[in-house]
Amino acid sequence: MFDALVTRARVKSPWVLHFDCGSCNGCDIETLACLTPMYDIERFGMINVGNPKHADVLLVTGTVNHRNKKVLQALYEEMPDPKVVIAIGACGLSGGVFRDAYNVVGGVDRVIPVDVYVPGCPARPEAIIDGVVAALGKLRQKAVPTAAGAGGNGRFHPRMKATGSS
Amino acid sequence: MKIALLTLAGLVLAPLAGGLLAGVDRKVTAWLQSRKGPPIIQPFYDLIKLFAKEKLAVNPWQVLCAWVYLMAAVFSVVLFFNQADLLLLFFVQAVGAVFLVMGALSVPSPYSQVGAQRELLQVLTYEPLLMLVFVGIYQVTGSFRISSVLDHPRPLLLELPLLYLVLTYALTIKLRKSPFDFSTSHHAHQELVRGVLTEYSGPFLGLVELAHWYETVLILGLCALFWATSVPGMAILLGATYFLELLVDNTMARMTWRWMLRYVWTVGLVLAFTNLLWLHL
Amino acid sequence: MSNLVLLLVVLPFVAAAAIYGLRAAALRSGLVMLTGGVLAVASVVLLARGLEHDFTGLPTAVLGVAWDTLITVADFALLGVILLWGLRRKSALVVLFTAAQLVLLAIFERFVLEPGPAFAPLYADSLSLILVLIISIVGSIICIYGLPYMRIHEEHLALRRSRQPEFFFYMILFLGAMNGLVLARNLLWFYFFFEVTTFCSFMLIQHDRTEEAIRNATRALWMNSLGGLAFLLGVVIAYGELGTIDMLAVVQSGSPTGVLLGALGLLAVAGFTKAAQLPFQSWLLGAMVAPTPVSALLHSSTMVKAGVYVVLRFAPAFAGTALSTGLALCGGFTFLACAALAIGQSNGKRILAYSTVSNLGLILACAGINTKAAFTAAVLLIVFHALSKGLLFLCVGSIEQEIGSRNVEDMRGLFHRMPRTAVITITGILSMLLPPFGVLVSKWLAIQAAAENIVVVTLVALGSALTVVYWARWAGLLMGSRKAGAPWESQPLLTRGALAVLCGAVVVLSLLTPVVYGELILPMFAAMPALDAAAPLEVGAGGVLGGPMGAFAVYPVFVVLVVGLLAAVLFMRRTGRTRYTHPYLSGIHVGERDAGVFRGPMNLPVTAELGNYYLATIFGEARLTRSANLAAIVLILLMMGLAMKGGVPS
Amino acid sequence: MARTVIPFGPQHPVLPEPIHLKLVVEDEIVQEAIPALGYVHRGLEMLAQKRDFHQMVQVVERICGICSMIHSLCYCQGIEEMMGIEVPRRARLLRTLWSELHRSHSHLLWLGLFADSFGFESLFMQLWRIRERILDLNEATAGNRVIVSVNVIGGVRAEISEEQQRWILGEMAGFERDMNRIRSTLLEDYTVKSRTVGKGVLTREMAYELGAAGPVLRGSGIAQDMRQLGYAAYGDLDFEPVVEAAGDAYARCKVRFGEVMQSIRLVRQILGELAKETDPALAAKVKGRPEGEVVCRVEQPRGECLYYLKGSGKPQLDRVRVRTPTFANVPPLLAMLPGVELADVPVLVLSIDPCISCTER
Amino acid sequence: MFRMTLNVLRNLFTPKATRLYPARVREPFAGYRGQLEIHIEDCIFCGLCARKCPALCIAVDIKTGKWECDPFACVYCGICADHCPTDALFFADRHRAPAEKHSLMSYTGQPPKKKEKSVAATAGSEAPANRKSAPAD
């Protein structure tokens, strides 16, 4: 019962941190547009928080480059468990058109584990909403920390990711 | 027995009312912005979720301070329900305010530091005003006890209209609404990230949220005292006041604390003083 | 009884002389501790013997010389010494004020004073007793704290020859003088002790003999000499009106005339100078150059209290007059202005100094309000302020000796380095501004008492809010995390003991507020028929201090907050599962968790420095002092004018 | 006084994009502001050596999702100039039309973010709600809301039917009404004005010397607008640069607001011209490979954008160099910051309408 | 402030602007480039799409008749469809759905030069992809 309540609360209250990880702004403004009256993502209990410590969902737009990958990693680690990551746009998924530019590392999953990928260039707000809904499904699956112990589950080691495909 | 019952009522009803109010707040705000908005019980989801999150902190002091903040808020609500001394209640809530600031100062984070400094300036702004409101109540009823307000035959609003306005300033500051949401804002888009709350997360943020609900109830309770003679009058006053808060929140930019110090102190003091003066003469 | 007085007043004089002669540090320390212990015990015994003493059995002479004569001779000698110092320091003001006192005293004693009805020169009621307790207990603790402090202090200075004998000479001498002052009934005795405190203060401020110390000491001396002059003038005029130098007779004279009110006003001004009220605050701030035990003892816990004691003593005499209102305004204004000035300070001792002046202002405002509630507030404030402020000075002293700075910005995260002292300091600070501590109970009462006067209450309301600012930010920045395995702080036993005892006393006595009120303050009102009739408060069941205007539930607040705190500490202890992480630095933090370092421009590490707001453009000394002083002078003149104009028509 | 050092960004809720400012403040007055860039740098100019000059159109379009269409416009015009291609007039008119739609949606986006920078959330909501109209126009006419991808070398890829033209005209009326409703709040509200008037003043001389561009330059009283060069179809249209003299954040806001209204007028003119244009050709044929050097400028929403292109007869260009307006507006921003209040930092940063993805490419 | 008050009050009393996606889905505009699709049976494996694609995300193998596109790298610009000589490539007007895993659009068809063997083209599938398909950095 208690766990069910917690899970329900989690799914109903995803606070998002939006990190522009070197996006061209296309995906970025579409993400921001989700907050605005036309799409009003707050319907789903979602609010945009400015700080990883308050966030449950990390929305990442843009290509990872050598400078911002450190920021991305740090933000991810500062988020309390359970958390999900949504990569948005061709850039966030793979690097998009810029994949072979010298300062581009690639998609978000080169640095942190990604739960949901939202394709598009830019991904339109509806797609982002779909992505969020999918992410909530993922969030539902993540273990209830009271049982699992919030110690270190889900923390990501880049080494693990380096070769494996998810 | 009565004390125990009232205490219990304060303990249980206040957070329910506070949470619900926060929900209504968000819904109405959304409507004012032509949005659909979250469900009314959204704040409860938020709170439960926060309590179920991983415990993350920078140092243990923060946690202590969050706790004391909550304790103080709860206790002041209990005092309110028990119709205690207004000044005492004021001091007890000040414990919370001070601990919130100290918690933010205990971490080496510039955002929470600047937030703490601003919070102090907010305290500096609203504390004297609140105190003068209480003095006004004393001047009318002859006592600082809430019970004597309830015994007063006429609504206080008729005698203290300007001080009620002053109280709404304090309310706006305490509710962290525009134009006074400097030290921490409900909206993410603020230069201080989340100001005093930046470093709180998960259950600890939950503590602070909960305390905030109690505080909201407390300060609205104070507003309610201004029409304590009838329940409908009270409800109308509170409803109108809160709606006005939302309207102001949605029709004003955030100002700066320098402006607040200048503006609220002068206007607030002039209003308060005028009202006190005519009571005195 | 008389033995107790001997112990309390004369013993320190003797002990001081002995200490001056002793060069062996161990012996000196022993003697200081012994004197302190004896004083503390004697004061408690005196209290245990009753709340009122008129010491009628006191011998009138010693070795065949009448006490009165002895005091007179000592008085002239003291004034002479001060005059010499004034000449040596080339201070025209000191010379002027002291010479004036000499002349005035000489004329008064030789030509004016006539033998009147005999009365015992000493007297104690519970107000005196409270002060005796503070002086003898808190004062002794501070002196004992001074032992290790001065050793380290002199190590830093690398003196060739220890100047500690002189230091402790004045410290102990001062204790005797203070006890004499608060026990004096004969106004000339009162005046003598008043001057001794002035002199001790002067000598102790210039103790380190730096240029700054000398300059500041001289300033303190002229200001206090002005106070002495005002005091003497007040006594003389009062004598002219009433024909007596019996303090009790003056206090109980009833329906004062304009001239007498003028005299009382002069006494109040004397109190202002000693309590460093605006515009005399500068000497107290300057006094912060002295070693910290001096600041703790003289400039916060005790000597400045002599100033408010004078005013409080005579307050019933002018209850209900315009002088009273003027006094309330002056006090309220100082409370507000010095609280504002404190915000602009980052020097810990100066914050404490301004806060002291500010709180003394509040006490004086209460004296001016002159009701029983206000009186109660004033006395409670004297007690709790002495404890808390004494404690805080000692804390700052220890911190300064450890970290080499008294700037609060340098105390950030002190908990890491000095966990015990940090916690004690935080407690001390909180005891100055939050319930359930005694200072707050006094403030609560003060506001209630002031509620009738909308100007004063506004001043108090604004002042209290300003107070929160400078205290809260200081307490907050002391917190911080302790890294695992960091060494526990080491501290001399006496230092640690002094801090712990004072801290404990603050907490315990706060809890006992209802008892203090019921047992010590309430009986005082019997002798004050001039004040309003009703008792301000009743001690209700469960430690609720209740009155017609409101109620302060002391025990319940205590219980709830203590339980809350314990719960919080338990919760903290249980946070084993908590993950400790970096502070939020926009995602670019680097290095250790608590270092607050980020990777800034050019990929270089940058420390995210933190700083309080001192708002120099609003609360800076440079901006406020002059206008505040001016306003204070106007207020004082107004008060004096009102006093002389508005005596109760006879 | 005590210093506080604030790492402002790269992740920061009021910064739409990752940049870092090391701010040193005392009592919240900024003493020093040092920027750090590079969080969006992709190195896409280098892709010119890996993509042929046609593919590069889509790459430069993605320099920025806000001004994307005008980037590709500038690039295409540069190549067209290099290769001597004559673009059909219809294509030029359509390019101008989409340019103006882009300008309005960019300005609306900015006005919203600007409102947000001083905590006026509901105004932000209103402005972004209005902006959706333009995005619908984009989507209906070009197949995407934001990155319209209409430019190709030699012309455009999409046509706007007559029915769509009528619809656009109708939308413009609604758009204009919405803007007029919001005008008094944005330009006359007491709280807005007290947060913007007199903040971050850039004198005429400073603006010129520091090389400011676009609304920042025009907000300081200099009437310079690249559209006056008459590229695409601007030569056929009637407009004057929007200029304000005060040089503060408010003036910049006023300029941008004025430009939205101007865009509405321009769109109407263009639609008038389009109705008259009979030649249905949308694009000219492209033959050969680009060779030579060319410098080409357009007016982006944020101001003058300059492309330097160099080709040597290979399918890949030797060099594509983009100097964007924000790049030019960063030095003026740094000049404005010292001495302002911390709370005004977001307002001033926003007041230059920073686009970091453009700046760093 | 007064005008804004009118504004927000109007909002309060008029229907909300919110489009209730996903409960209600708006009719897409004609020509919206939602997601790239292929009629593999029309493809002649000319490779033009792969050469023109600015994201370099299409791989065409005329020998094996394989047409592959990485939808995570595609920027939905439509250049490939513009150039496809047989119009095998086209856009569906619904945006591509979010995915939890990376997969390739992978289709096998009939290379034209070979002799016809099987009548129908093998239906395309979204095979789980190997991330190595992205160009090396």
Place this chain on the structure above:
Amino acid sequence: MKEPVIDVTPAAVGNEVRQMKDAGWRLVGLSGAMVDDEQIDILYHFDKDLTLSHFRLRAPRTAPLPSISAVYSAAFLGENELQDLFAVRFENLVPDFKRTLYLEEEITTIPFATNVKAAEKKT
């Protein structure tokens, strides 16, 4: 280019730029391009009343060049960018980001110089 291009030498560029500034030209920006494997072109673009004019500074990439940030302070950004992309060196550049304006230490190559060569060798 259809606009006038004036060739300048490293020694003269400071003076010439100052003359442009005195004549009321606004510095629009700097562009860099490799001419061959050693030589670099640095173009200075100036604008006055919507007309353009360019300076071309051709020099070996590895030789230190004079900074014009003392004349046009806003040039610091462009020059820092050129340092990053081409590893040229401008002397007396304030503030000098020392090739960290865009680049992290992970980028060990010179984007527009070494990379070009590497790419050419591959194809």
